[in-house]
Amino acid sequence: MIQKIKESFQFAFDAAKVYSDTFERFRMFYKEYESLNRDEILQKNHALKLQRSVHKDATAIQQKRHLGLLLVDKTQLKERLVYSQPRQIQVMNEIVPMQARKKLDALLAEICDAQYKLVSRASTIAELANSVTFLDEIQKRVTGLKAEQETISQMYSLTKMYSIPLSCNDMVGFASVHVDIDSLLSSIIEAEFKRDSTMEKLGSSLQKEINELNHDLQTIKLKSQDLLDINADSSKVRLLLGEVKISIDELQARAHAYTSYQKQFKMEVTKFDALDEEIAEFRLKQLLWDCLEKWDSLSDEWTESTLDVLDLEQFSSQVTTYSKYVNQLEKGLPLNNVVPILKEKVEVTKERLHVITALLNPNMKPEHWKTLESVMGIPLNKEELSMVALEELNIFSYGMEIQEVVTHA
Incomplete structure (x- = not known):
């Protein structure tokens, strides 16, 4: 008898254990959502659907059920499941x-x-x-x-x-x-x-702006003519160069914007040949005045240097460079009275370079210098001779004689 009673109790508790497993879904639901923060809940798109499903199942729970010897009262459980939602679902x-x-x-x-x-x-x-x-x-x-x-x-x-x-x-x-x-x-x-009418208006507006650009270009061309006058004040020339550069840069930006629109909307692209020519000419005018100022500065350096410290290779390279500049300026600029001045200065120095190169020939010995002294009738000291001294002593006029002496050195 006692054994049967024990078996009945064991059966009832085993049945209760199996029955309790049917509530595992509720426990897992609450456990999962109680541990989530706001962002994690938002990422769970099924949260609302799952919540309503759990709520529906909780509502359907029978309040009391017999399990053999046991009576399971689920009244409190049902109330908590039905009326108590997790905090995170409320947040949802x-x-x-x-x-x-x-x-x-x-x-x-x-x-x-x-x-x-x-x-x-x-x-x-x-x-x-x-x-x-x-x-x-x-x-x-x-x-x-x-x-x-x-x-x-x-x-x-x-x-x-x-x-x-x-x-x-x-x-x-x-x-x-x-x-x-x-x-x-x-x-x-x-x-x-309205697209067609808008495009037509865009095209006419672009053409109007292009015409205004060409008019502004003519104004700049007239203004920049003063940049080819050797009698102009150098400080005013510099100011004018700056003003013209600003104007040309502005025109170039406008032209680029107009052609960009034309390309974007598949219109005929305007060629700004006159602007390109003016830009190229202006750059040469800048080069011209830069060369004039730099040449005078270099001439002062050469004039102060004696032959024994003069860097002949650098001197020759600089003269060659400026000769190329002069050739470029003559070809690219209209006739003016500025380029000839620069050209004359460079040509004079080129002639003097031949004499200086000869005097600095490493094969020149003391006897060769004695020969030159007898030809010129003046004493020559290489360490004291400078460009100024060579000019004052009129040594550059003896170019042929110097070359003849160097040839035999």
């Missing part, structure tokens, strides 16, 4: 409407901005170009806007399905988005209808 009920509203506001703002751009009256070249460009962009964007509208619609459907409360503003905003999308599509159709 707050966040879903907030996220839906955030997406809705972003969509409405983009639609509003797009409509403003489509209906705004464009007048400048930039505005006309931007309006055509935006029309192309918004037509490609419409599919994305509709997809976002569908996403928002699904979020609001969830709130309705799971009885999540919404504010009046949310409901009004959601209801208006369909109207706003339709209004945007109407604006796009209207703007597309």
Whole structure:
């Protein structure tokens, strides 16, 4: 008898253990969502559905059930499951409407901005170009806007399905988005209808600006003529060079902008040959005045140097460089009285270079210097001879005699 009683109790508790396993789903649900933060809950898109499923199952729990000798009373369990939701699910009920509203506001703002751009009256070249460009962009964007509208619609459907409360503003905003999308599509159709007239206006505006650019170019050409007068004040020339450079840079930027628009909208691209020629000529004028100033500075250095410290290789290289500059300036600039002055200075130094090169010939011995002294009738000390001394002693006039002595050295 006692054994049968023990077996009956054991059977009842085993049955209770098996029955308790049917509540494992509830335990796992609460355990999982109690450990999640806001961001983790938002990533679980099935949270609302799962919550409602658990709530439905909890409602269906029988309050009392006989398990052999045991009577299981689940009244308190059912009440806690039905009326006590996890904190994170309550947060979900707050966040879903907030996220839906955030997406809705972003969509409405983009639609509003797009409509403003489509209906705004464009007048400048930039505005006309931007309006055509935006029309192309918004037509490609419409599919994305509709997809976002569908996403928002699904979020609001969830709130309705799971009885999540919404504010009046949310409901009004959601209801208006369909109207706003339709209004945007109407604006796009209207703007597309006006595309040809907008493009025509853009083309005429570009041509008008190009004509003004050419007029401004003529003004600069007249102004820069003063840069080819040797009698001009050098300080004023420098100021004028700076002013003309600013003007030319501005014209170049404008020309680049106009051709960019023409390429973008597949128009005939204007060639600014006159501007390119003026830019090239202006650069030569800059080079001319830079050469004049630098040459005078180099001449002072050479004049002060004695033959024994003069760097002949560097001296020769600099003279060659400036000879090339002179040739470039003669070919690229119109006739003027500035280039001949620079050319004369360079040519004189080139002639003197031949004499200096001969005097610095490493094969020149003391006896050769004695020969030169007898020819010129003056004593020569290499360590004391400078460009100034050579000129004062009129040594450069003995170029042929010096070359003859060096030939036999």
